[in-house]
Amino acid sequence: MLGKTANGLYWMSRSLERAENTSRLIEAGQRLALTRSGDADDEWTPILQTASVYDGYLEKHGDITKDDAVDWMLRATDNPSSVLSSIKAARQNARMVRTAITYEMWEAINGCFMAVKDALARKVSERDLPAVLGMIRQRTALVRGATHGTMLRNDIYDFLRIGTFLERADNTARILDVKYYVLLPAASAVGSNLDNVQWESILRSVSARGGYRMVHGSQVRPREIVQFLILDNRMPRSLNFCCSKLHDNLRYLAHDYGGQTVSYEMAERLASSVKASDVDDVFENGLHEYIQTFLNTIGGLGHQIELDYRFYE
Amino acid sequence: MLDPMQDKPNFDEMWGHEDGLREPYDNFNAWFENEDPARLRAKQREAEDVFRLTGITFNVYGRSEAEERLIPFDIIPRIISAKEWQRLSRGIEQRVRALNAFLHDIYHRQEIVRSGRLPLEMLKQNEAFLPAMCGVTPPGGVYTHIVGIDLVRTGPDEFFVLEDNARTPSGVSYMLENRETMLQMFPELFSKTRVQPVSNYPRDLRRSLAACAPERAGENPRVAVLTPGIFNSAYYEHAFLADQMGVELVEGHDLRVVDGRVAMRTTQGYEPIDVLYRRVDDDFLDPLNFNPDSALGIPGIMDVYRSGGITIANAPGTGIADDKAIYSYMPEIVEFYTGEKAILQNVPTWRCNEPDALQYVLDNLSDLVVKEVHGSGGYGMLIGPTSSKKELAAFRKKLQARPSNYIAQPTLSLSTVPIFTKSGLAPRHVDLRPYVLVSPDRVNITPGGLTRVALKKGSLVVNSSQGGGTKDTWVLGD
Numbered sequence: 001m002l003g004k005t006a007n008g009l010y011w012m013s014r015s016l017e018r019a020e021n022t023s024r025l026i027e028a029g030q031r032l033a034l035t036r037s038g039d040a041d042d043e044w045t046p047i048l049q050t051a052s053v054y055d056g057y058l059e060k061h062g063d064i065t066k067d068d069a070v071d072w073m074l075r076a077t078d079n080p081s082s083v084l085s086s087i088k089a090a091r092q093n094a095r096m097v098r099t100a101i102t103y104e105m106w107e108a109i110n111g112c113f114m115a116v117k118d119a120l121a122r123k124v125s126e127r128d129l130p131a132v133l134g135m136i137r138q139r140t141a142l143v144r145g146a147t148h149g150t151m152l153r154n155d156i157y158d159f160l161r162i163g164t165f166l167e168r169a170d171n172t173a174r175i176l177d178v179k180y181y182v183l184l185p186a187a188s189a190v191g192s193n194l195d196n197v198q199w200e201s202i203l204r205s206v207s208a209r210g211g212y213r214m215v216h217g218s219q220v221r222p223r224e225i226v227q228f229l230i231l232d233n234r235m236p237r238s239l240n241f242c243c244s245k246l247h248d249n250l251r252y253l254a255h256d257y258g259g260q261t262v263s264y265e266m267a268e269r270l271a272s273s274v275k276a277s278d279v280d281d282v283f284e285n286g287l288h289e290y291i292q293t294f295l296n297t298i299g300g301l302g303h304q305i306e307l308d309y310r311f312y313e
Numbered sequence: 314m315l316d317p318m319q320d321k322p323n324f325d326e327m328w329g330h331e332d333g334l335r336e337p338y339d340n341f342n343a344w345f346e347n348e349d350p351a352r353l354r355a356k357q358r359e360a361e362d363v364f365r366l367t368g369i370t371f372n373v374y375g376r377s378e379a380e381e382r383l384i385p386f387d388i389i390p391r392i393i394s395a396k397e398w399q400r401l402s403r404g405i406e407q408r409v410r411a412l413n414a415f416l417h418d419i420y421h422r423q424e425i426v427r428s429g430r431l432p433l434e435m436l437k438q439n440e441a442f443l444p445a446m447c448g449v450t451p452p453g454g455v456y457t458h459i460v461g462i463d464l465v466r467t468g469p470d471e472f473f474v475l476e477d478n479a480r481t482p483s484g485v486s487y488m489l490e491n492r493e494t495m496l497q498m499f500p501e502l503f504s505k506t507r508v509q510p511v512s513n514y515p516r517d518l519r520r521s522l523a524a525c526a527p528e529r530a531g532e533n534p535r536v537a538v539l540t541p542g543i544f545n546s547a548y549y550e551h552a553f554l555a556d557q558m559g560v561e562l563v564e565g566h567d568l569r570v571v572d573g574r575v576a577m578r579t580t581q582g583y584e585p586i587d588v589l590y591r592r593v594d595d596d597f598l599d600p601l602n603f604n605p606d607s608a609l610g611i612p613g614i615m616d617v618y619r620s621g622g623i624t625i626a627n628a629p630g631t632g633i634a635d636d637k638a639i640y641s642y643m644p645e646i647v648e649f650y651t652g653e654k655a656i657l658q659n660v661p662t663w664r665c666n667e668p669d670a671l672q673y674v675l676d677n678l679s680d681l682v683v684k685e686v687h688g689s690g691g692y693g694m695l696i697g698p699t700s701s702k703k704e705l706a707a708f709r710k711k712l713q714a715r716p717s718n719y720i721a722q723p724t725l726s727l728s729t730v731p732i733f734t735k736s737g738l739a740p741r742h743v744d745l746r747p748y749v750l751v752s753p754d755r756v757n758i759t760p761g762g763l764t765r766v767a768l769k770k771g772s773l774v775v776n777s778s779q780g781g782g783t784k785d786t787w788v789l790g791d
Binding site: 001003006098106114309 | 365366367368543548552553555556560561562563564566567577578579580581582
């Protein structure tokens with residue numbers, strides 16, 4: 001496979017994952033704003049920070065308002081991480097790697113792009129927002145389905161999965177990082193209504209409310225949330241799950257290509273260290289510090305993958 | 314002189330000179346008459362959706378944002394009988410063999426110049442002539458691996474070659490997708506009529522390219538398609554062909570010369586390739602040997618080529634053979650190399666660099682079509698009969714300033730084929746580009762080709778960049 005193709009596959013799946021995550025964040029933000037009294041626009045700051053689009057937003061708009069924040073995350077063309085920009089980038093990459101993906105997968109991505117482009121051609125009203133967000137999730141799910149159902153399990157698939165899980169791990173970690181203060185033990189003592197709403201929104205932003213209930217029942221507690229989102233290896237968006245998938249896919253590549261790479265060794269170390277984490281230690285040593293270290297490590301891993309597989313000249 | 318049918322109605326490939334349904338359309342017409350127009354209109358829209366979802370788009374040059382557009386597709390097939398096709402394909406094969414012999418000759422002994430059939434200036438002053446190719450024989454002796462011959466028709470037996478595309482003829486993906494779409498939409502039509510398939514083209518292309526590989530390549534030569542990138546107007550086609558052939562689609566920066574061979578950067582290091590089907594112009598092939606500013610090319614690829622280390626398809630320097638000034642010598646060229654009269658006629662052509670011809674062209678400008686010698690895509694051309702006085706005057710100036718830059722041809726009364734409109738069938742002018750594959754041991758012509766149709770009533774311009782559309786082209790079985 002061409003290095004350029006591996007690069008295109010990796011970024012295609014990262015962009016799709018990002019579009020999906022961003023639309024989920026918007027939904028969580030919207031929900032939070034609706035269930036709160038008082039000045040709800042405050043809630044958009046952490047949401048924008050989680051999506052890593054806060055600075056760009058401030059430069060463009062200055063004041064934080066709900067309408068502008070939603071529009072910035074959903075359809076701003078000068079925000080490279082907006083849903084629209086991400087879907088465009090995914091489709092651009094899909095065109096670039098057209099020979100590596102199946103017709104079904106291309107059709108799903110192109111169809112997703114056309115539908116999202118249409119729906120986001122104009123500002124989305126509050127009334128239409130839930131339907132539009134639902135459509136975006138459905139369309140990206142279709143792409144995932146076409147990928148699973150039609151792609152060979154070879155190096156092409158491995159690069160797709162690596163992109164997906166790097167982006168997902170990054171996203172889950174950033175949600176935890178921005179909201180870490182509501183998860184600290186001190187906060188749990190408060191146990192107020194407000195915190196419940198906050199905790200719920202964290203789970204909602206990773207589509208994990210149902211899963212959490214299955215595992216931990218209806219009591220939402222910070223310790224359990226952290227346990228669930230970092231360590232639970234059944235939860236497909238937990239750091240542990242993502243890292244173990246990264247490790248797997250890099251191992252398949254090493255096996256296929258007959259030789260271990262630096263990135264494989266990094267992923268192996270990362271996966272085993274996350275797996276061995278203990279939730280009490282995490283709190284003891286600082287949740288914020290833990291997440292920061294994690295974000296740095298996967299950033300470095302992403303860079304090493306680009307080098308190992310010759311994404312660029 | 315050229316148009317003996319001048320006083321007759323224009324030739325329509327379905328209805329002839331208004332003298333009744335022509336035989337190749339019998340089956341189709343019987344089907345069509347029983348169809349509900351509303352259903353067909355729905356099918357026409359359905360076809361468009363298929364194309365959009367598949368991504369069969371082209372980018373329009375000269376737009377600020379690289380915009381993707383669909384080439385309009387018309388659901389009425391253009392139908393050619395087996396007998397008509399036999400004669401056409403004999404003529405095409407003859408012409409393509411002559412083109413290859415011509416290219417070999419002008420880059421070696423130049424017998425055609427020595428014999429006085431072609432003035433030396435036609436080569437010497439021609440930008441498309443590539444001195445770097447002198448004395449170089451491509452692997453297998455093939456210059457034009459892929460050729461598109463543009464044909465027009467004026468009557469039942471009157472076909473003319475409008476131009477030869479010997480560099481990188483495009484559009485073959487439309488030929489294939491048009492047929493795919495028709496098969497999906499109207500399966501019943503194909504079960505009633507025997508239409509020769511076109512779907513073998515990608516396989517034939519790969520086989521043909523592999524057969525032209527350098528000898529050292531062995532049993533399984535590695536083929537790749539070279540594209541300028543996703544912003545190129547024909548990118549869809551480049552990706553489509555690479556995908557259908559099962560080969561890599563590369564850009565210049567994926568390639569470099571490693572140990573005297575051209576190699577591509579893979580996830581596991583550099584791997585050599587044997588045949589490069591390039592969809593970039595000569596100028597952008599090798600910044601060391603040609604355009605030093607090109608970011609698209611592969612430095613040193615020409616040196617590998619000259620040492621026989623890689624096949625480049627089509628060979629560098631083939632552009633001289635589809636030059637419009639050389640075109641006017643094609644009857645002589647065919648005769649010189651094949652010893653036979655050309656089966657396919659040329660459109661009579663005035664070379665404006667000849668004083669008498671220039672005078673004639675200036676005197677009759679409003680009746681002629683004038684084209685740039687190196688132009689393509691319908692840009693920079695004048696269609697006399699449909700131009701205003703102002704346009705004629707402006708063009709006259711350009712012509713006088715650089716006569717050698719132009720050729721002129723009479724306006725032919727091109728044949729029409731019906732298209733499907735809101736008010737039923739309506740005749741529109743068409744041309745035809747059959748695709749030809751050349752390997753050392755054979756010339757392979759896909760039955761049919763790409764029919765381009767001018768969708769505007771009365772228009773003669775079929776180029777997609779100027780509002781043309783396409784049709785599925787049927788060659789009937791014996």
